[in-house]
């Protein structure tokens with residue numbers, strides 16, 4: 001395996017040939033500006049796919065994935081180093097591809113068949129195919145086990161009917177990780193659920209975009225009417241999809257949603273404090289230092305968690321990162337709103353700074369809900385990590 005310092009040189013050569021280094025104390029608002037443009041959502045997706053294609057061509061995408069599936073068979077330390085170097089440069093965000101690269105890759109590696117791994121992983125790595133997650137339903141969010149989307153066997157094919165909601169990037173995705181009920185008579189509700197690979201262009205799939213509280217366009221509703229899938233679409237075993245999904249959700253909470261301590265929120269806070277002339281205010285400095293400390297601790301805890309899981313530790317501890325990452329996001333946006341004062345509470349359409357403050361206050365609420373709400377994470381930590389008595393039904 002390539003030595004980590006030699007690898008760092010390779011990764012730095014990739015980024016430095018394309019992007020400038022970020023100023024660690026100045027927030028680059030370009031991403032916010034792109035995201036708010038009328039076609040901003042699509043632009044963010046296109047920029048992410050373009051960067052990942054280049055990373056893949058240089059052998060720097062999905063490096064922890066085994067060589068036979070298109071990766072380089074390197075360690076998680078190597079993958080983390082790329083994330084770390086990526087954040088140091090003024091490069092586009094890869095977030096629109098996160099469901100594929102974190103959730104779908106983890107699910108396929110853990111539970112996919114050999115044929116599925118060979119078919120799907122190379123196109124995920126190269127960004128030729130994008131994925132979405134089709135778990136939540138109108139009446140099954142926290143209580144995911146009540147999901148009602150049905151898959152009924154008709155000869156060799158499964159026929160799927162139902163509705164999903166809050167499906168991020170579904171309008172851009174080629175495939176979805178779909179949970180459906182395959183045995184409605186199973187004695188326990190979590191038995192009798194199966195995970196499928198759903199081609200988003202299959203006849204009977206309708207995707208309808210939703211606008212979120214902050215004006216974002218990544219959410220969708222997905223309607224499934226008589227969609228036919230063959231047996232090869234099942235991930236893991238029929239009726240055992242609940243277990244498969246727990247691996248997907250662990251990856252979501254620790255990696256995709258778990259906050260990475262990328263310093264972006266802190267840069268926003270520092271920029272806001274400089275602009276408002278309160279950078280030397282001792283109370284504000286104290287609050288900023290708490291954020292710096294929390295970001296650093298989160299990064300260390302995440303490292304320890306990933307090392308623990310690789311060594312066979314309890315994946316439910318991923319809830320800790322989700323809880324800490326979501327709280328930190330919100331803490332930052334609230335501090336920025338406090339710094340902005342009245343200017344962040346009322347704004348007109350030409351006041352970009354006021355708009356950004358209010359937008360962030362709304363947008364960061366989502367991080368307390370996505371991937372399972374904070375109340376649910378606390379329940380999971382209590383029951384599955386601390387061994388407390390189960391929540392009364």
Ligand SMILES: Cc1cc2nc3c(=O)[nH]c(=O)nc-3n(C[C@H](O)[C@H](O)[C@H](O)COP(=O)(O)OP(=O)(O)OC[C@H]3O[C@@H](n4cnc5c(N)ncnc54)[C@H](O)[C@@H]3O)c2cc1C
Nearest residue numbers: 133134135136141142166167168366369370371372373375
């Ligand atoms: C930004 C974002 C992106 C998302 N992307 C996706 C996606 O790509 N794919 C997907 O499938 N889903 C996605 N979701 C949906 C997300 O998983 C659900 O919103 C979440 O699980 C909560 O479910 P719900 O919205 O139905 O809320 P509900 O389950 O109705 O919860 C309502 C409230 O009740 C509380 N509550 C419920 N049960 C309990 C309990 N047992 N104990 C204590 N409190 C409880 C909750 O904490 C919450 O405050 C996304 C959500 C967001 C915000």
